Amino acid sequence: MSIYLGFYGKLPGKEELSTLKQSEATQILDKDGHLIGKYYIYDRQPITYQDLPQHLIDALIATEDVRFYEHDGVDNTSLLRVFFKTILLRDKSSGGGSTITLQLAKNLFGRKKYSIFSTVINKLKESFIAKRMEDIYSKKEILTLYFNTVPFPDNTYGIESAAQKFFNKSTHKLTLSEATTLIGTLKANHSYNPRLFPERSQLRRDVVLKQMVKYGYISTARADQTMNKPIELDYQYFNHDLGLAPYFREEVKKELVKILEHYKKPDGSDYDVYNDGLIVHTTLDHKMQSLAEEAMKEHMQTLQKEYESSYGSTAPWKNNKALLNNAVTNLDSYKKLKEQGLTENQIKDSLSIKKNIELFEWDGNETKKISSLDSLQHYLKFLNAGMIAIEPTTGAVMAYLGGIDYRYFKYDHVSQSRRQVGSTFKPFVYTTAIENGMKPCSYFSTTEITYTNLDNWTPKNSDDEEDPYLNYTLEKALSNSVNTIAVKVLNKVGIPKVAEQVKKLGIIDSLSQEPAMALGTDGIRIKDLAGAYASYVNEGKAVKPYYILRIEDKNGNRIATFEPEVKETPAYSPYTRQVVLEMLKSTVEKGTATRLRTTYKLKNDIAGKTGTTQDNKDGWFVGITPNLVTVAWVGNDNYGIGFKTTTLGQGANTALPIFAKLYQKMNQDPIFDPITKSTFDQPSEEVKNDLDCKPEKRDNLLKRIFGKKKKNKKFGKE
Known part of the structure; x- marks a missing residue:
């Protein structure tokens, strides 16, 4: 009576029990609805009764509560057994006497300590709650509530979360073996965790199967057939630091929190990312993301060894x-x-x-x-990487690698890092030049020039070769990434015009406004670089990479929808776009990115640009295909450490292989045919004619004799 009257805590009434609410994990889905992660305090994902396969229900009842359909929440026979044997006689082998409804009451309201009477008081409190729940809910509803709240191993709550975590499938697709494995963990969710203790878990699964035979739910033959097979897990790490696309999920969470500040629930309260069971549909392609992660790991593992070996004892x-x-x-x-x-x-x-x-x-x-000092020294040696792949017409992010391992390197190189971009900036200089009337077949000398008004600054080419009488067209200069010519083109077109052109491409970071900007000395984020390069296959329009398509509440009601942010007006003319794209194709066919063809044997239509910064601190590659733009970066997080040699540290060797390996993998899967088999449009006849010239020429004898090239100039004055 004292328990009933609330002396040991108020019992929930029918009104409270009628509106049960549990915290639910927010689900992060890829563009096709595949679950790629969750945000939660308790990993819970609710489902309906129709989603529960019959053999799952049967396994639960056979194991936990064989008289479930006969009692009213409390099995009096079992309860008496518990009272006399378990409590009075201290016989722990006599069982707990708990029904499914009693367990549900415990799951929902927990237990408290009441000195030596804790077991009696908690059991009786749960009995009162269970009876009230049986008056309110049908047996089907009680089973649904139970399956949605019961704890499974690895901090997982609810059968759907457990099915997704341990078998990578929805509850309704669970096989008999999988269902009985999960039911078996209910007795002790740590001791029977199939990930940690597979043999013990399998023995417990077999006990559940025997119980099902005992009570007539399955035949002996079917049980034996299932018991002869080992448990096969397909474990999914929805842990924040593990699993697919952890950097992407973190970035989505940041965006989500900002977005939800502008929306309220129907009752006027704020949405809670961790408890409200939101459904977030993202742009990510889970299969491409998986291949990108594989490509990065394969390459970086090899590159790291070469990097350490190159330094040897002088690291x-x-x-x-x-x-x-x-x-x-x-x-x-x-x-x-x-x-x-x-x-x-x-x-x-x-x-x-x-x-x-x-x-x-x-x-x-x-x-x-x-x-800690030893640990610091250990981590200083590691190269890191970043990569993004976007749909060029919308900016939808298809793949996102913020670093090599989120557990140990939390810094996101796609959205947070601003590293010098090296020669990947040069196309913007050439774009500005073409847009302002410079002809593609304009010739510039490769010779070095010392700019006397810039502290005698002398831009040098990476190959350290100089021929004072050799001249390149813009196409050859860009495809071979000639530094001296990039600075000369910048000088001719003017820094303000280049800065304005870059701004039109969505890069709003303040630039240095110095001549060295032609060589990419400014820091730009990977995602901003991708949005700018998208313009070359998007009618000259830059895009803003985005991640979230729509947000729904737990019932599927739409909260917000998001459209691509594409520049309304082109940043440059169709003529300029076609010319520069042809130059970037030339980079792949006969320039600094030829290893895409020679080493990696890629036959896709590809344009691109490599980039390497001073002292080999940063390696870059931008890969452009008609339906995908990819930007990859590799470097050491500590800017004081670069590659020992340009041969090893150049973008063609550090960043390009990530792109190349990704495309090799995508080429093998027909699902990516719309990307891998897409082809560039042919340039106009005008563009073809304007690019039809010898890529290089040497000064004639008279010019060599009488037109000696000046090696000292003032920047801004020809």
């Missing part, structure tokens, strides 16, 4: 004391200790304490007993 992360000391002062742990007033020696002693730390390695992580 800066081992020998450069100034670099190491600077890196230490940037550590969060160092800053916290400094704020506490510790001296440099005290901080060093604290950071030198050894402890077990799991370290990232491409060949497999390993745990070592090392200090």
Whole structure:
């Protein structure tokens, strides 16, 4: 009576029980509706009774509550057994006597401690709640509530989340073996976790199958057939740090939080990303993303070995004391200790304490007993990467790699990092020149010039070769990424015009307004670079990469829909677009990106641009196909460390292979035919004629004798 009257806590009434609400995970779906991740406190994803296969229901009842359809929430026979045997006689083997409805009450309202009477009080409280629930809900509704709230292994709540996590499928597709495996975990969701303890889980699954035979739900033959097969998991990591596209999911979450600030629920309250069971449809292609991650890992694993080998015993992360000391002062742990007033020696002693730390390695992580200083030195050696692939007509992001491993490298190189873009900036200079009347067959000397009004700055070409009498057309200069000519073209067209052209392409970051901008010394985000390059296959219109298509509430009601942000007016003329695109095709056919053809044997229609920054700090590649624009970057997060040689560190060797390997994989799958088999439109006759000239020419004898080239000039004055 004391429990009924609420002396041990108020019992929920019928009104509260009629409006049960549980926190639900927000689901992140790719463009085709595949689940790629969740945001949650408790991983819960509700379903309806119609989604529950009969063998799943039968397995639950046979194992947990054989008289489910006969009792009114409390099985009195079982409860008496519990009272006399379990409580009075302390016989733990006699069972718990709990019904499905009682378990549901426990799942929904939890348990509290009441000294030595905890078991009795909690059981009786659950009995009152269970009876009230049986008065309100049908047996089908109780089963649905139960399956939506019951805890499974790995912090997973509800059968749908468990099915997706352990078998990568929806509940209604669970086989008998899969269903009984999950039901088997209910007895002890850690001890019978099939991921951690496969053998123990399989034995428990077989117990469930025998229970189903015992109570006539399946035949002995079917049970034996199932028991003869091992459990086959298809485990999905919806953990924030693991699984497919973790950097993309983090970026989507940031966008989602901002968007939801402008929307309210029907009752006027705010939406909660972690509890309201929202459904977020994104632009991502889960299959392309998977292939992109494979391509990146395959390449970076090999490149990292070559990178470390090239330095050998002279590696800066081992020998450069100034670099190491600077890196230490940037550590969060160092800053916290400094704020506490510790001296440099005290901080060093604290950071030198050894402890077990799991370290990232491409060949497999390993745990070592090392200090924070040792860990810092370990991570300084790693190259990182970023890549984005977008649909050029809309900006829809199809694949997104923010780094090499989100668990250890949280910094997102697609949306956060602004690295020098090197020669990938040059097409914007040439675009401006063509748009302002410069002819594609204009010739420029390859010779180096010292600009006396710029502290005697002398741009050099990467091959260190100079022929004072050799001249290239714009096409050859761009396709071979000639630095000296890029600066001369910038000088002729003018910095303000180039800056304005770049702004029209959606790159709104303030540029240096210095001559070196022609060589890509400004930092630009990967996603902004992709949006600008999209213009070359989108009628001259730049796009803004976007991630979210629409947001729905848990019932599928639309909250918000998003359209592509495409520049209304072209940034340049159709003539300019065609000319520059032909130049970028030439880069692949006979310029700095020819290894796409020679090494990787790609036959797709591809235009592109490589890029390498000073001292080989950044390697870039932009790959353009008619229906996909891809930008890849590789470098060390510590800007004090570059590649030892240009041969190893050039964009054609560091970033291009990620694109190449991705396309090799996509070429093997017909699902990507609309991308991989797409072809460029033919340029107009005018463009063909204007590009029809010798790619290079040498000065004639008279010009060599009487027209000696000046090697000293002032920038801005021809």
